[in-house]
Amino acid sequence: MVSAPFQLQWKRPGAGACEPAALAGVRDAVPVVFGLAPLGLALGAAVADSHVSSFAGWSTSPLIYGASAQLAAIAVVGAGGTIFATLLAVAAINTRTLVYGAVLRPEFRGQPAWFRWLGPYLLVDPLFALVSGRRTLSCENDAGRRYYLGAGLAIWTSWQVMVAAGISLGPVIPSAVHLEFAVPALLVALLVPGVRSHAAFAAAAGGAVAGIAGVALPPGVAVMLAVPAGAFAASLARRWRTT
């Protein structure tokens, strides 16, 4: 958590001034965009191979905007899950953005209302990583906002293009590649690096058990079972570690 409140004030490390902040944001986002390219392309390919139409699948990029939540929504809807199950899956996966909001809340203080409401739409993992590591007390609020928007819009725009490219290229890939497995493969890539404690491992194990148990149940039920199963397993792990 941020220890002391301050305004939205980011600048590039080592930079003497914050201007031009928007350009600095775009420049800092370039390596992030290159890193995200394979994920966007693979997500697009997974959309092309799913039971959801290509346009509907692509629409998750501007509507939901977030790889794991998009994958979850496509997986649940593609399996015939209900709207409620889709919402639950997306909400549960996006709960970490609540924490991002909590961490960045002091920086948003003092910003115009339109930015406090609309700016967080761009708040995904890479942008959080970018802006939360670029804080300083020496810049003005406007510069911080421009930096955030420059970086956020650069990542957002490239994400839309990459997913569309993946959808177009997906059908060209031969069936021997087992593209249908791209979704679980991507989910593994998103899950494993975040499992850094016994509690996180237990939560994942609880979720996996719920996922297997839900195989023979109506679509989406496993996701609903996973949340309490994961929380229960994680609490047990924490209790076990403290005794």
Added chain:
Amino acid sequence: MTTFYAFALAGLTAWALRAMLPALGSRISIPATIERWLGDARHAILAALIAGAVAEPSGGQVWFTLPPASLLAVTAGAVAASKVRSIPLTTLASLGTLWIATLVLG
């Protein structure tokens, strides 16, 4: 059309979660226990989706089956993700292992 409604509502939910605290400022606070559960929920959901994609329902007395080729592919992906923490390499490791395992195991 239901698909679009589902995605649009999911998008609204995602945005609400991101915007809630920055927009409402200090009027909302999250207890530490809830914050911990939020972190746990993400891992649990992702793991459930992976397990659901790998496991297949079985018509017989067994509840489910876990195809060995898929299990190997997930394991290879998990190892790759923990070692190199790279999304493309993890995907490549999973798909490559599945391709080889399918050729070998049938």
